[in-house]
Amino acid sequence: MPEPVLSLDHVSKSFGMTHALSDVSMDLHAGEVHAIVGENGAGKSTMIKIMTGIHQPSSGAVRIDGDAVTLAGPQTARDRGVVAIYQEPMVFPDLDVAENIFISSTKEGWFQNRRDLRRKAHALIDRIGMALDVDQVASGLTLAEQQAVEIARALSQDVRVLIMDEPTAALSAHEAAQLRRVARTLAEEGVSVVYISHRLEEVFEIADRVTVIRDGQHISTRPIDETTPDGMIAEMVGREVGNYFEKAPTTATPEVLLGVRDLTLDGTYENISFDLHRGEVLCMAGLIGARRTDVALSLFGIAPATGGTVTYKGAEVRLTTPRQAMDLGIAYVSEDRRKLGLAMEMPIRDNVTLATLSRYQSRAGIIDRAAEAETAEAYRQRLNIRTPDVEIDVGMLSGGNQQKVMLAKWLNMEPELLIFDEPTRGIDIGAKAEVHDLIRDFAAKGGAVLVISSDLPEVLAMGDRILVMREGVQMGILDAADADQEKVMALATGQVRSTAPDAREGEPA
Numbered sequence: 001m002p003e004p005v006l007s008l009d010h011v012s013k014s015f016g017m018t019h020a021l022s023d024v025s026m027d028l029h030a031g032e033v034h035a036i037v038g039e040n041g042a043g044k045s046t047m048i049k050i051m052t053g054i055h056q057p058s059s060g061a062v063r064i065d066g067d068a069v070t071l072a073g074p075q076t077a078r079d080r081g082v083v084a085i086y087q088e089p090m091v092f093p094d095l096d097v098a099e100n101i102f103i104s105s106t107k108e109g110w111f112q113n114r115r116d117l118r119r120k121a122h123a124l125i126d127r128i129g130m131a132l133d134v135d136q137v138a139s140g141l142t143l144a145e146q147q148a149v150e151i152a153r154a155l156s157q158d159v160r161v162l163i164m165d166e167p168t169a170a171l172s173a174h175e176a177a178q179l180r181r182v183a184r185t186l187a188e189e190g191v192s193v194v195y196i197s198h199r200l201e202e203v204f205e206i207a208d209r210v211t212v213i214r215d216g217q218h219i220s221t222r223p224i225d226e227t228t229p230d231g232m233i234a235e236m237v238g239r240e241v242g243n244y245f246e247k248a249p250t251t252a253t254p255e256v257l258l259g260v261r262d263l264t265l266d267g268t269y270e271n272i273s274f275d276l277h278r279g280e281v282l283c284m285a286g287l288i289g290a291r292r293t294d295v296a297l298s299l300f301g302i303a304p305a306t307g308g309t310v311t312y313k314g315a316e317v318r319l320t321t322p323r324q325a326m327d328l329g330i331a332y333v334s335e336d337r338r339k340l341g342l343a344m345e346m347p348i349r350d351n352v353t354l355a356t357l358s359r360y361q362s363r364a365g366i367i368d369r370a371a372e373a374e375t376a377e378a379y380r381q382r383l384n385i386r387t388p389d390v391e392i393d394v395g396m397l398s399g400g401n402q403q404k405v406m407l408a409k410w411l412n413m414e415p416e417l418l419i420f421d422e423p424t425r426g427i428d429i430g431a432k433a434e435v436h437d438l439i440r441d442f443a444a445k446g447g448a449v450l451v452i453s454s455d456l457p458e459v460l461a462m463g464d465r466i467l468v469m470r471e472g473v474q475m476g477i478l479d480a481a482d483a484d485q486e487k488v489m490a491l492a493t494g495q496v497r498s499t500a501p502d503a504r505e506g507e508p509a
Helices: 044-051 074-079 097-101 114-128 143-156 173-188 200-206 229-237 292-299 322-328 337-341 348-352 354-360 369-382 399-411 429-444 456-462 485-492
Strands: 006-015 018-028 033-037 059-064 067-069 082-086 161-165 192-196 209-214 217-223 256-265 269-277 281-285 307-312 315-317 330-333 417-421 448-452 465-470 473-479
Touching: 006 044, 018 033, 018 044, 018 059, 033 173, 033 200, 044 082, 044 161, 044 192, 074 082, 082 143, 097 114, 097 143, 114 143, 114 173, 143 173, 161 173, 173 192, 173 200, 173 485, 192 200, 200 229, 209 229, 217 229, 256 292, 256 448, 269 292, 269 307, 269 448, 269 465, 269 473, 281 292, 281 429, 281 456, 281 485, 292 330, 292 417, 292 448, 322 330, 330 399, 337 399, 348 354, 348 369, 348 399, 354 369, 354 399, 369 399, 399 429, 417 429, 429 448, 429 456, 456 485, 465 485, 473 485
Parallel strands: 018 217, 033 192, 033 209, 082 161, 161 192, 281 448, 281 465, 330 417, 417 448
Antiparallel strands: 006 018, 006 059, 059 067, 209 217, 256 269, 256 307, 307 315, 465 473
């Protein structure tokens, strides 16, 4: 093959006594999509930071076009054509698309010629094949459109290596497919695309080669057609992992725990109706903007509904505050663990007991730290939270372990209804399998679970039934035995709307 555009040559990186990378070598070539996979904490983020100049290697070298280089910072890397975009787009919400694209331009006076700016922005947007109005303010863009703006910004800087770190983690299936097409197009134009994703189906769709790293070490690099999902997973986790999308037998019972009829929040969603049984996992599917999370927020009392009825254990309830929902035995595991789920600068111990703090408080208001630690340690072992002790700040954990801490916080409340929003967003294969097992175990013990997920294989595997929404409207409820990706997407995109009664209650779909 020709000279690599960028290489890691026996690179190691240590932070004190922690070895993040150990003797890692990898080549990136022009015109290819090179996927990097590994568990959370495997060293992927450290690799990215070394390639983009945020970190310097402790030993080894970064080479561009065969020559060893020192990337003193992100600007130095950008000047050499190495740019990264991340799962959370970094756009300026009050600037328009064109201004965001050229915000990193070092050319003086670019902002003075508005017509020239718009023309160049149009050319870049056309190049990546996304329909965007360059005059639109960024605050009104979808996540997929924000990602497109970031890619256009990278192209404006003559990108040679584009690193895409979990770019589709927060996107719907349709938007993720759009972004993958953009990545493929850029590779065909000669850009070296580095694609990092926990969604293995994406890796097999888009990648030319794949590198597996585990515990900071390079495990393998091979053409994608010479590997298999099972083989890749085994290399990632160091052990055989069962099919984490394998359909589990239902544990649903006839007893209705939650009944929802014509639930409406003016201007957001309308006429949502379903029953949720003990032992059942009901999944909510839909594209970004379907308003599934808004329904969950109403059921947890954060955004009270303006119409319809909710019954819980046979009695009608009006959910107006989270505390009211919690007192009933309803828990909500947010999709945004950093903003709404966890206190990142607090230890695991404090986070696990945060929703149940009164249990550990004396009449004088003194917290029993020993009892908190005992509870947190029990959950550390039960949920396999990978950390030596519960006094470590949650922000120091990998994404998968943070997700488990957030789940422990709510399980400690001993809920009967668990609302789980994007349960495996941004976590690795091993942690994903463990979270699936925890959800199934909760249902099997008599709980009920409402799962919101943009991952269709996950929806089809986890759900006993699947409620599909589109733009705040309930499009239908599918029994898992009769559902497939095509049927779910047909409902989610509005191609069809189910008129058949729900398989269990005879309620209108």
